[in-house]
Amino acid sequence: MNFKNVTVAGSGVLGYQIAFQTAFHGFKVSVYDINDEVLGKAKAKFAELSECYKRDLNASQAQLDNTFNNLSYHSNLAEAVQDADLVIEAVPEDVAIKTAFYNQLREVAPAKTVFATNTSTLLPSQFRDLTGRPEKFLALHFANMIWVNNMAEIMGHDTTDKQVFDDLVQFAKAIGMVALPIYKEQPGHLLNSMLVPFLISALDLWVREVSQPESIDRAWMKSFGSPKGPFAILDIIGINTVYNVAKLHAETNPLMHPLMQKLENEFIQPGHLGMSTGKGFYTYPNPAYDAADFLK
Known part of the structure; x- marks a missing residue:
């Protein structure tokens, strides 16, 4: 090398x-x-x-x-x-x-x-x-x-x-x-081949107003002992990145269109892009999911 x-x-x-x-x-x-x-x-x-x-x-x-x-x-x-x-x-x-x-x-x-x-x-x-x-x-x-x-x-x-x-x-x-x-080309490599469907399923629950991000995160964290749920992960990744990924899949997946609209209205336009800007689904530097009583 x-x-x-x-x-x-x-x-x-x-x-x-x-x-x-x-x-x-x-x-x-x-x-x-x-x-x-x-x-x-x-x-x-x-x-x-x-x-x-x-x-x-x-x-x-x-x-x-x-x-x-x-x-x-x-x-x-x-x-x-x-x-x-x-x-x-x-x-x-x-x-x-x-x-x-x-x-x-x-x-x-x-x-x-x-x-x-x-x-x-x-x-x-x-x-x-x-x-x-x-x-x-x-x-x-x-x-x-x-x-x-x-x-x-x-x-x-x-x-x-x-x-x-x-x-x-x-x-x-x-x-x-x-x-x-x-050793073989794979969209999403290893990590995102597993992570993206997981995150999209969480976003779908949010877009359809089945539940709120905090409850969805709690469900995952409590069940699997994970330190973070899907919406905390989305904040870390950056909501602009999430939006760009949704745009890439929009031609083949019509479910992406309402997601893109909601992300654009509630996050992209106001500049709430996640951890990097201090606000996304949570507020930083002390997000609610880090609080001792979040899972209580």
């Missing part, structure tokens, strides 16, 4: 976590996003994330200082990728946005650079022809709260080079992940 310089494209819900985790484990990381204002928000999130690493991983100040020294910030894509051995794409889960990004990336990235998409529901084969290097393109998907939910799914397509695939497995381990190789 020859990855030393890594570019993370997109500093949203997962992008900034991937960048910080990678820098924490000693890699030089260039953080790319569309403008300096968005990058400024990422820097603020890194400061918050460092406190999580202290609390959950017992990270030392020296480790965190080194992490910040490994991070650089760029709003010019060509500058961000000029030395990249690996680009991890974490732009929004929208086909048009990803297509535009790869059309730009292939023109400025060095020939050596491996491209990995963090897509949660799309297939790498949908974008491989856009990359200009299909043999060096595959999916590398992470779970939210990457520093504690430390799993990474590695999924190629039928023309991904086996050595590149194996290198990504080793890279995932090198940044502290439990590596989960996937």
